[in-house]
Amino acid sequence: MLLTIIYIVAITAEAMTGALSAGRRSMDWFGVMIIACVTALGGGSVRDVLLGHYPLTWVKHPEYLVLTCCAAFVTIIIAKWMRHLRNIFLALDALGLIGFTIIGCQIALEMGHGFVVCAVAGVLTGVSGGIIRDILCNDVPLVFRRELYASISFVAVIFYWLCRNWDLSLEITIVSTLVFGFSLRILAIYFGLEMPKFIYKEDDEQSASSKDAN
Amino acid sequence: MLLTIIYIVAITAEAMTGALSAGRRSMDWFGVMIIACVTALGGGSVRDVLLGHYPLTWVKHPEYLVLTCCAAFVTIIIAKWMRHLRNIFLALDALGLIGFTIIGCQIALEMGHGFVVCAVAGVLTGVSGGIIRDILCNDVPLVFRRELYASISFVAVIFYWLCRNWDLSLEITIVSTLVFGFSLRILAIYFGLEMPKFIYKEDDEQSASSKDAN
Amino acid sequence: MLLTIIYIVAITAEAMTGALSAGRRSMDWFGVMIIACVTALGGGSVRDVLLGHYPLTWVKHPEYLVLTCCAAFVTIIIAKWMRHLRNIFLALDALGLIGFTIIGCQIALEMGHGFVVCAVAGVLTGVSGGIIRDILCNDVPLVFRRELYASISFVAVIFYWLCRNWDLSLEITIVSTLVFGFSLRILAIYFGLEMPKFIYKEDDEQSASSKDAN
Numbered sequence: 001m002l003l004t005i006i007y008i009v010a011i012t013a014e015a016m017t018g019a020l021s022a023g024r025r026s027m028d029w030f031g032v033m034i035i036a037c038v039t040a041l042g043g044g045s046v047r048d049v050l051l052g053h054y055p056l057t058w059v060k061h062p063e064y065l066v067l068t069c070c071a072a073f074v075t076i077i078i079a080k081w082m083r084h085l086r087n088i089f090l091a092l093d094a095l096g097l098i099g100f101t102i103i104g105c106q107i108a109l110e111m112g113h114g115f116v117v118c119a120v121a122g123v124l125t126g127v128s129g130g131i132i133r134d135i136l137c138n139d140v141p142l143v144f145r146r147e148l149y150a151s152i153s154f155v156a157v158i159f160y161w162l163c164r165n166w167d168l169s170l171e172i173t174i175v176s177t178l179v180f181g182f183s184l185r186i187l188a189i190y191f192g193l194e195m196p197k198f199i200y201k202e203d204d205e206q207s208a209s210s211k212d213a214n
Numbered sequence: 215m216l217l218t219i220i221y222i223v224a225i226t227a228e229a230m231t232g233a234l235s236a237g238r239r240s241m242d243w244f245g246v247m248i249i250a251c252v253t254a255l256g257g258g259s260v261r262d263v264l265l266g267h268y269p270l271t272w273v274k275h276p277e278y279l280v281l282t283c284c285a286a287f288v289t290i291i292i293a294k295w296m297r298h299l300r301n302i303f304l305a306l307d308a309l310g311l312i313g314f315t316i317i318g319c320q321i322a323l324e325m326g327h328g329f330v331v332c333a334v335a336g337v338l339t340g341v342s343g344g345i346i347r348d349i350l351c352n353d354v355p356l357v358f359r360r361e362l363y364a365s366i367s368f369v370a371v372i373f374y375w376l377c378r379n380w381d382l383s384l385e386i387t388i389v390s391t392l393v394f395g396f397s398l399r400i401l402a403i404y405f406g407l408e409m410p411k412f413i414y415k416e417d418d419e420q421s422a423s424s425k426d427a428n
Numbered sequence: 429m430l431l432t433i434i435y436i437v438a439i440t441a442e443a444m445t446g447a448l449s450a451g452r453r454s455m456d457w458f459g460v461m462i463i464a465c466v467t468a469l470g471g472g473s474v475r476d477v478l479l480g481h482y483p484l485t486w487v488k489h490p491e492y493l494v495l496t497c498c499a500a501f502v503t504i505i506i507a508k509w510m511r512h513l514r515n516i517f518l519a520l521d522a523l524g525l526i527g528f529t530i531i532g533c534q535i536a537l538e539m540g541h542g543f544v545v546c547a548v549a550g551v552l553t554g555v556s557g558g559i560i561r562d563i564l565c566n567d568v569p570l571v572f573r574r575e576l577y578a579s580i581s582f583v584a585v586i587f588y589w590l591c592r593n594w595d596l597s598l599e600i601t602i603v604s605t606l607v608f609g610f611s612l613r614i615l616a617i618y619f620g621l622e623m624p625k626f627i628y629k630e631d632d633e634q635s636a637s638s639k640d641a642n
Binding site: 114116195197199 | 233234236237238240241242243244245246248259263268269270272273276277279280290293296349350352
Binding site: 263264266327330364368408409411413 | 450451456458459473477482484504563
């Protein structure tokens with residue numbers, strides 16, 4: 001099954017990003033594995049808990065947990081050479097983002113939800129693993145601040161939804177969404193594309209207290 | 215239905231507070247909308263997940279998600295004038311706090327829970343959206359540190375519970391809890407009322423290691 | 429029932445660690461109680477939500493919520509003398525860690541899960557209350573960085589699993605896991621045992637941007 005292969009590539013890539021984040025915070029090996037598992041499987045878990053879609057993927061297939069732990073361990077070993085693999089790594093991460101988005105969207109569709117809930121499920125699956133990783137490492141989640149990321153996940157959902165409504169087969173829809181979203185993400189990285197930012201500063205005394213009060 | 219109107223006002227107000235928080239962290243527009251949705255709908259989602267009350271509100275009524283996104287977008291546009299609207303804003307936020315509390319409490323009651331679980335459900339619904347917002351923006355949640363907020367939510371639950379036990383009609387109970395809790399919150403802001411704080415400092419070497427060990 | 433006694437000791441000890449953390453951040457009394465409840469009951473709640481094991485413990489037994497609030501209140505009162513009780517406190521915390529681990533593991537076993545899911549359930553129950561506490565107090569969770577903690581929880585799961593497979597009675601299994609895990613934790617604290625750390629630094633420009641991109 002195409003989706004399963006994409007899923008396995010995606011969780012492996014995300015586990016490795018999680019392990020690197022944990023390494024930046026000098027965590028011990030066990031902490032590294034926990035962060036890797038949360039990053040790889042957290043997005044799907046959040047989606048499943050919110051949609052009431054039990055059992056969760058890793059409860060049904062514990063082998064995925066073992067896989068992410070192995071990926072984390074391999075990352076610890078090869079981290080020294082990681083920076084030379086940066087481009088492969090970014091590509092895997094982009095593939096993971098779109099793969100997770102498609103899977104989340106597809107699961108919501110199968111549960112009979114409409115566009116809005118599918119979009120939320122897709123974006124949640126794509127980005128919330130990384131958000132939990134950043135929270136556990138005590139950062140402001142990067143996903144909200146850097147070049148197009150969550151918004152590409154959202155655009156991929158729209159593309160996927162249109163393809164399904166045009167009665168394209170599941171395989172063609174998946175592959176074309178993957179190619180479309182992946183290209184978009186690579187373009188966003190290459191050209192440093194960003195969403196407009198909303199910058200809100202309060203500079204007088206009254207609004208400082210307003211900050212406390214909100 | 216009275217509760218629905220209160221709910222809509224509450225999620226709109228909370229979405230706006232979320233958008234402003236995101237703006238303080240210079241997030242991009244998509245991040246602003248995510249934070250707004252989480253702030254507005256996160257409290258109810260946490261309550262529903264913990265109580266096993268499926269489907270979640272926004273899954274059943276995706277239009278509320280659209281509403282919070284619109285509120286976030288409007289906030290981005292009007293943020294420049296926001297500080298002149300501060301009082302209206304604080305009033306809406308107070309209304310939201312009490313409205314969420316009543317809704318959470320009512321849902322737990324309808325599920326057949328007793329006072330303690332109703333109180334938790336009410337306070338969770340009232341304050342946890344704001345807590346998740348602060349975690350995503352990497353702040354210590356303000357709710358634990360400023361003038362009476364969570365505790366007013368708790369007092370509102372007690373008031374609501376007493377009214378229900380005195381066999382007052384649902385409408386009268388809701389309106390009187392709303393008036394009572396809203397007044398209390400406005401008084402707390404106006405007079406800067408605070409709970410006593412628990413300040414625990416460890417100043418010698420031994421207790422510094424105790425900090426590490428706990 | 430043996431497990432119930434262990435559970436009560438464990439939630440009391442964890443509520444007190446939570447209250448002390450909140451005190452270090454100068455939270456108000458209500459915040460202290462919320463942090464105490466989350467620390468004591470959060471681990472079990474995360475496990476139950478992820479496994480779909482409803483109703484949650486504190487929903488079924490709201491008296492545990494009352495107990496943790498009382499423990500938090502007592503902590504506020506006796507905090508001044510707390511540092512002289514440090515050793516008792518560390519021992520209780522170690523007992524709590526192993527107790528929670530056993531309970532989480534046992535619940536997953538009763539639901540019919542295999543070793544991997546039981547291990548996750550045990551470790552989650554043991555450590556995630558403390559992780560949520562640290563997130564709410566805006567720290568990098570200590571569990572990932574100090575002497576052996578989560579890994580002892582994992583070793584205790586393996587020990588427990590082996591005992592069950594050797595057909596030892598439930599009581600003997602629980603007591604021997606408790607003694608084994610507790611001794612291990614005390615040894616880890618006494619000798620300052622640590623897991624090897626994974627330290628990943630990026631020191632050139634290219635890898636700095638790689639950090640942004642992951």
